[in-house]
Amino acid sequence: MDTGYFSDRKRTDTSSIKTTTLLSFVLFAMILVSIIWGLATFFINTYYESMRAKESLSVANSLEVQYREFPDTFEEYAVQSAASNRIYIRLDSAGNTMEFNGTVGLNDIDSFNKDIEIINKKLKRSPNSNVTYNVRDTTTESNSRLLFATRIERPGEISTLYIIAPLYPDLVTTRIIKNMLFYISVIVLIIALLLSFALSHRLASPIENLTRAATELSQGNYDVKFDGASFTETKELARALNQASYEMERSEFYQREIIANVSHDLKTPLTMIRSYAEKIIDISGDNPEKRNADLAVIISETERLNTLVTDMMSVSNLQSNNVELHNETFDLVEAAKVVYESVLVLSSSQGYEINFHPSRPAYVVGDRNKIMQVMSNFVANAIKYSGDNKFIDLRLQKSAKKVAFHCIDHGVGIPSEDQRHVWDRYYRTSANHERYIEGTGLGLSIVKGILNLHGASYGVNSEEGKGSDFWFEMETVRKPSARNMAVSKTETIGEDDGEEG
Template sequence: MTNNLFRKKFDFKSIKFRLWIAFIGFALILILLIWCLQIFFLNTYYAGMKKAQTTEIFSDIQETFVASEYDSATLKKKIAVESASNDLSIYVIDLSSGEFLIQQDSDEQSEETPGLSMRYSKELAELNTRLSHSPLDKATLEASSSHSSRRQIIGYASYLKNSDGENAYAMYIFAPLVPVRSTVLILRSQLIYITIISIILALALALYLSNRISRPIKAITSSAAKMGKGDYSVKFRGGQYSEINELAETLTRAEGELEKTDMYQKDLIANVSHDLRTPLTMIKSYAEMIRDLSGDNPPKRNAHLSVIIEETDRLNNLVNDMLNLSRMQSRKVVLDMSHFDLQETAESLVASYDILRESEGYHIRFKCEGGPFLIHGDEAKIKQVINNLVNNAIKYCGKDKVVLIKLRRNGKYARFSVTDHGQGIAPDELPHVWERYYKSSTHHVRSTEGSGLGLSIVKEILVLHKARFDVESTPGKGSTFWFELPLDKSKQSAPAGPTLNDRR
């Protein structure tokens, strides 16, 4: 119990926890880098900077000396300024006499050793040796000061040229590195405070961002749980981030589709219950009539038995439709492929509707252009498609009771279409006409006993044949359902003229 409670409070796989770890880790890595750079590499960086600065100062003095037309007074003034500004000790020796022309110590060194001081005598001698053996006419030195072992210095030596371009003077520049240690100590104490403040800020920022990100996700999860229990009134709200907004919009669309599917399922149950109850009631009633009334009257008994047989067939067709659709959607149906003429198949089916012409006054017109239409497919399944489309048109045709059936060529395809002059289908219902539980809200002329599976079966059969199909409808004018199957080129002959079969 305690472990479960701990896991709920501290979910190590949650976004909040991962963000905490990420921010704290980033802060620690950044601070560690700063510590390394400031403490471990500061001496090296400072020494390199001092060397570059010393070389630059020498070049500046050289340029000033040349610009003053090699005036020694200007040289002394320039060296005094550079020494005071940069804490440098600078010595200049006249090569012709071997005497010191300039001995300029830094202010700090002058206070420590008043009077004439050769503080860097050993270092100067070492630099002078290196300079005399250098092919580049310059030398550098980095060592502990001979005056104080705790003081690190760097030295630079090179020649100043006269107006003839000859080496006239040797200049030696010394720079102390002592302030680095105290600077490191100051930085170390400051970095301790910076580290503490950075970790606190990282924790606060991680907490803020994690709550900002996880709050809408938790709300979406809660709404999804309610939706899973059948509550389709919940709203999915996003947050401040595009990804979460897209997730909320996707779930909102999914909620709408689930609500429609649930509604269609309920409609199916109601329709199937009605379609099952009606024939079952008829069967029971007529069976009771045979038992009680017409058992000894052959004409009446046969009539009652005929009704029972018709209602049984109706039940059988309904169950078969449901089973066939389920099998096709699970891709368990194997097509019995063969070559056949779509025109002949369509004509034979249209002929079966003559009973409607005679009994109810329907006009089913079949127009064929450019046959024959040899295709490769499952003829029985294509017959079922045509039958379902014609039945659908009869149910929803207009008061003129006219159904137009056309078969024509469309490039490499045979195009079959069924048109009615009914009330049409609303634009918002068009995307759903092929769905499994769909029934149009449009009123139909002829009483129907279907369960809303006919067009779904049409869709599944055409998908198995990889056919093209669609529906075009104008409210108040009617609808046209069509499909196209590829013609079998190897079996085609010359197209025949148009034929019209009008069954009035």
């Protein structure tokens, strides 16, 4: 088997489902990681600062309440608050100053003293009992601090509580968070890569299998089976391809049958013509009686060959829509009666009993000769396959707006699996491939083409061993007036010049 296609596919194809899915998931993971980093930066810089300020003010209020109501335990409470909240606390009261430094990395008391001078000035100018102020380092604007000062009045004294809270995470915490995010990002990317590879393989594998099987099918391997895996879409596609494979196998089988049938049908009359021509030359040329009998055989075989060629041309013209229809309004019942009368001779010469069951007159619009050809083909087909039971019924059934023609035989019938193929060229059912049955095998294909041109519905109802009912149905029209009976309408379908062949 030629594997060139799949060897080419082994090279990276950026437009394949597998590669596209893989790259899409990796890109999605990278975007997700970027979003995580962006949110982390936002929370560390902006959100952290806001929440830190709120917590520091809450601690300041707690310290104020503690000093006002429980001054004896204030020092212990302040030590814990400074350490746990990473803030600087200072209490000035009656010439006594207490400092509690819980900050990390900002142990320069002189810098805190400068901040206290700033906030103290603002407190003196403020009509309120407390003030809050944010400052940033001149060297690093991202390092901001919250300055808070409040007056605490107690009997006999006025104290001032100062709190300085850094509003940025310390370097160690920031480094830990960034390292953690880095490892999380790497893990997310690896997991995304593995998942995307597995998912892309799962998505692409059924399609690759279908493509591989289709390649084998194109090389003539009709035993290949299409598997759509677990996806609904690929299962539906596999089902359709399996059906196509089955139809292609049958088509190839029938093509071989066509070649065999046509070869036989062409070879037999040609052989007969050659044989009887040689016989005339060698034996019967001087005997008028024998010569005429031999010439009659040659003429008969020539007519048979001409019929085959004519039918083949008719099928070709019907398939290419290169057919001229001479439409007119006519009585289908009367046309069916003409067909019936033309085959009555078989009743006596070959023992067939053909019964005609007409309906009341039913007028239709169409090509009268071609519709009669359809009925004649139905009758000829019934005669060929009626077997030992030589009863044939021709029935017309008229309804309100339609009329149907039925040709019913009681012969060998058609297997149900073959009924959809009886309209194919050169087709004969699996039960009826005997070569002694005469005919071109094109009759029903011609019928199909003619009825399709007329927009008629048609079909076959058959049961193997009990016979078949071939039928067609056309819409009826009103009976035309006597003056219009002779008027016909010509409709050309296909080529402009309407020539055949």
